[in-house]
Amino acid sequence: MARGFGEVLFSIVDLKIAPYNILTDTVGTAVDMPEVQQLDFTPEGDTDEIKAEGYLQHLLSVMTHGTFTLSQAGIPYEALAVMTGWTRGSSGTTPNREDTLQGTPGGAGLPYFAVAGKLVGEQSDDVHIGLVCCKLDAPPAWNIEQNVFVIGESSGKAIAPNSRQLPYIEIHETAAAIDMTTLFVAAS
Numbered sequence: 001m002a003r004g005f006g007e008v009l010f011s012i013v014d015l016k017i018a019p020y021n022i023l024t025d026t027v028g029t030a031v032d033m034p035e036v037q038q039l040d041f042t043p044e045g046d047t048d049e050i051k052a053e054g055y056l057q058h059l060l061s062v063m064t065h066g067t068f069t070l071s072q073a074g075i076p077y078e079a080l081a082v083m084t085g086w087t088r089g090s091s092g093t094t095p096n097r098e099d100t101l102q103g104t105p106g107g108a109g110l111p112y113f114a115v116a117g118k119l120v121g122e123q124s125d126d127v128h129i130g131l132v133c134c135k136l137d138a139p140p141a142w143n144i145e146q147n148v149f150v151i152g153e154s155s156g157k158a159i160a161p162n163s164r165q166l167p168y169i170e171i172h173e174t175a176a177a178i179d180m181t182t183l184f185v186a187a188s
Helices: 077-084
Strands: 009-021 036-052 055-073 087-091 098-102 113-121 126-136 141-143 151-159 168-172
Touching (some): 009 036, 009 126, 036 113, 055 126, 077 087, 077 098
Antiparallel strands (some): 009 113, 036 055, 055 151, 113 126, 126 151, 126 168, 141 151
16 A cells, blocks of 8 residues: 555654743744754553443543653754753854853753654655643753763653644655744644
């Protein structure tokens, strides 16, 4: 049986992160997550069952949220600032520039953000997967060792506030760039 476009996928080739304001239900300006390695999304739910006459008669499974994991090569400072709320600074001019990223424990905690990934297909097609309201469980962790590229990994939860969808999935017959302004629309 022939497969439709967007059904045979491989390789995440783009990932974008953007601030999300849960109070105004708005997605901010996206930044790239360079050298993305992985985006895992697992729906989570509440379950229940009714047993009568000695056996199960009804099952309930309701999606409540999702968990996700992101990993990328290196330390993407601009995306890291969006995901953590850490303060980013810059000074100097080439060849003596200096960038800083300052994390602060406590306070208001980590911010909400949106994430969107692009997967390519076999037929010049692609699929965009988006999670609109994400929050990390903790700042990213990095394994730093000699003669090995640094790979950062973070995980958290995604929810669907304000009648939003979870996840958002766009399937394109012809591959397209991620557009976070059209990817995240209110549920119909």
